[in-house]
Amino acid sequence: MQIRIKDIPVEGQTVTVDIPLTKGRTTMDGRLCGQIGLRVMADEVVAEVRAAVEARSTCSRCLEEFENGFKIDVVLACVPASSLTEDDKQLSGDELDLYFYEDGLLDINRMMEEQVILNIPMQTMCSSDCKGLCPACGENLNIGHCKCVKRPSDERFYALKALINGARAANKTKGA
Numbered sequence: 205m206q207i208r209i210k211d212i213p214v215e216g217q218t219v220t221v222d223i224p225l226t227k228g229r230t231t232m233d234g235r236l237c238g239q240i241g242l243r244v245m246a247d248e249v250v251a252e253v254r255a256a257v258e259a260r261s262t263c264s265r266c267l268e269e270f271e272n273g274f275k276i277d278v279v280l281a282c283v284p285a286s287s288l289t290e291d292d293k294q295l296s297g298d299e300l301d302l303y304f305y306e307d308g309l310l311d312i313n314r315m316m317e318e319q320v321i322l323n324i325p326m327q328t329m330c331s332s333d334c335k336g337l338c339p340a341c342g343e344n345l346n347i348g349h350c351k352c353v354k355r356p357s358d359e360r361f362y363a364l365k366a367l368i369n370g371a372r373a374a375n376k377t378k379g380a
């Protein structure tokens with residue numbers, strides 16, 4: 205969706221957005237829905253964004269998909285890209301919520317994709333106590349126990365084995 209700044213009425217304008225998101229452009233698949241209020245002030249446009257992102261991510265531990273939606277509430281100053289030098293862009297971009305437009309056009313999809321990338325939650329797990337997958341059989345341990353859960357006697361055996369290995373290593377060092 206592109207909006208010509210000349211066409212925005214003096215009293216402002218509200219646009220409704222419904223933008224599909226793709227991994228290729230925003231690192232997540234999903235959908236952004238919301239409203240953007242636009243007001244023109246000289247050659248700057250103030251864009252008040254109220255949007256919700258519906259998205260699903262893959263848990264880094266159990267590899268299941270989970271809901272990972274978030275909200276974007278931000279007021280952006282849209283300024284012409286031509287009015288700033290490269291240095292200005294870097295400096296201001298870090299400190300302010302800015303969007304640089306070109307040729308008198310607001311590219312709403314690109315503007316929203318930038319905001320999605322900036323606001324993606326850091327959460328990469330389906331929950332903070334995700335049990336992950338069994339390293340032996342690959343079963344999802346959030347759903348149930350697998351058959352290769354260690355028995356207490358196994359654990360004693362492993363402790364003994366570690367002791368023996370330790371003693372062997374020590375003997376080797378002495379021998380050398």
Ligand SMILES: [Zn+2]
Nearest residue numbers: 263266330334
């Ligand atoms: Zn998980």
Ligand SMILES: [Zn+2]
Nearest residue numbers: 338341350352
């Ligand atoms: Zn297992």
